[in-house]
Amino acid sequence: MKIYTIKDIARKAGVSVTTVSRVLNKRPDVNPATRERVERVMAECRFVGNANARGLKQPDGDLIAIILRGRENPFLNALAEAMLAHTQGLKASFLTEFVDEQADEFQAAIRLSHEKRVKGFIFVGGRIDERSEVLQDMDAPMVFTTISAENAAFPRAASVSIDDRAMGRAAMQTLLDAGHRRIAIFGGIRQGDDGFAKRYAGAMDALSAAGVPFDESRFVQTRFSLSGAYESARQFFADKADTTAVFAMSDTVAIGVIRALKDIGRSVPEDVSVVGYDGIEMGKFFLPRLTTVEQPVDDIARQSVHVLMDMLEGGQPPSHIVVDAKLVLRESVAPCQG
Amino acid sequence: MKIYTIKDIARKAGVSVTTVSRVLNKRPDVNPATRERVERVMAECRFVGNANARGLKQPDGDLIAIILRGRENPFLNALAEAMLAHTQGLKASFLTEFVDEQADEFQAAIRLSHEKRVKGFIFVGGRIDERSEVLQDMDAPMVFTTISAENAAFPRAASVSIDDRAMGRAAMQTLLDAGHRRIAIFGGIRQGDDGFAKRYAGAMDALSAAGVPFDESRFVQTRFSLSGAYESARQFFADKADTTAVFAMSDTVAIGVIRALKDIGRSVPEDVSVVGYDGIEMGKFFLPRLTTVEQPVDDIARQSVHVLMDMLEGGQPPSHIVVDAKLVLRESVAPCQG
DNA sequence: CTGAAAGCGCTTACAG
């Protein structure tokens, strides 16, 4: 199948390449008859423009990259997909870039800003740490989602997130209200004031308001995968069998923990209560259904896109938006028996 | 942040753009001192080449597209990821394209073959139907995965799949062996000899070998999502409450069915047995763990990549590879009580 | 080992 160029089409239609380019870009200043003829030839040849050539000349509108670390994470995937849905009708075009769980999304951003002249970035489930420093040089606007960049001091970084501290507190409070006292927390590395650190701080708020001391050895730092959480839980419960409740900082972790509990002969929620975080779809189908902190995926997605466009086109300063999350009570938490 | 071009670098380093291009492409014919100087300037400027410009000249090695229909499907995602893993060290470069569940992956292929000069295609979880006809014109080699293209008569289409008929039979046999007779099948649209039709035919093989008639009204055509399967199952069991077992043509469907069963007060596997298909990770964590047909993801991925490269570089004819799947017995099937 | 020049496929002032 020969690949036709704009030149081939021009020759076949008996016009100049300029004219072909015009009809290709649906410009108004073309004689209807000419346009029709060119369009027919293009259809016959199944002509589709060469994106590289076009990209070389046209700034591509504005290209925006949605960068997602962790291809398997169902929550982040849902978030990215929702963003794409809010992208329709915008002048900018969007691309989604997946980087490995272990990889550096900021290096990916730098690379994209050069290679593809990407003009704006949305980090889906990003982190902010010392590696983020490389972004200081970048003048493209960016937005962090599910994490606040308020204290990050990047000149052009906005953020959209839930109030992780308040929701961490709510999650823990749910467990406390059910009468639990020996509670474990399964979470990620806490650094600075990132999301995990805030959820942890919120949990501590609830605990100390209730006058319940927290035994540091009940904090488990786990990988955020089913198998990682499963192994962490097997190991933890072999040691701390008297734990009656778990606050898991993601639904995926919650599911891994529940499976491990079941395998050592303990039911959820009868023997151990579990509260998750994120609100993934599987949480509504799992047995038991997960009690969890539900992040408003669609809301976060919509706001993220709009905040970025406001910075990019409106020249507005970055803002740090906090959206409402809610704790949904389902089946994985029950009154403490112990 | 200024974006530097090869020209800027050349000027700053006091060489020609040709030389810069040479060091950029790591060609051997550059004076070490010159190379070092150019590299330093590039580093200082954080120079990264413009992909569009490069793509315009260089055939990009060979660009191969992995096309995946359905961004949410965990099985297909795992398959695509495994393919990428087998891609390391190959001369070709790969890109992953997601198309909507409802979209036409063949149109996407045509578009990519023009826009990005894609030279080969891997359809992850593709279909073969009347729409596929557009591929007749395409001379780029392609491979279908999880479905056989043996009878499709595309000149350059290879395929890698499991023996769906045999495995459909094995799935049904498992249920039969457990004593079940009133069995439902939850599957997709059967057309021609696609994967669903084969799984169905295999199930019929097992049934008729066992002398068990199949009640056509126990075939349920469902969407392949948690919620789709859930709704189908609620509706089906309201009518056919005496069904004691289900063969679900995907694990996701199996999970939706199990959740629905539980909600109408029936346990799996005590009251109803369920066998799934695919072997997604969640199946090992769900309660109960899923008895399922496990597709050898890594094997399919590796073979797909190699078959394509053989066609592309070795000029070999397309082959139709059948890889071994196995039925893994876990917890969702139990002896029939009824 | 190095550079001047042509060209990849397109777009866009500019002139008519």
Add this chain to the structure above:
DNA sequence: CTGAAAGCGCTTACAG
């Protein structure tokens, strides 16, 4: 309404 020509950032014979 239409076309000739320059140029986007790079690569690659070709000549030295």
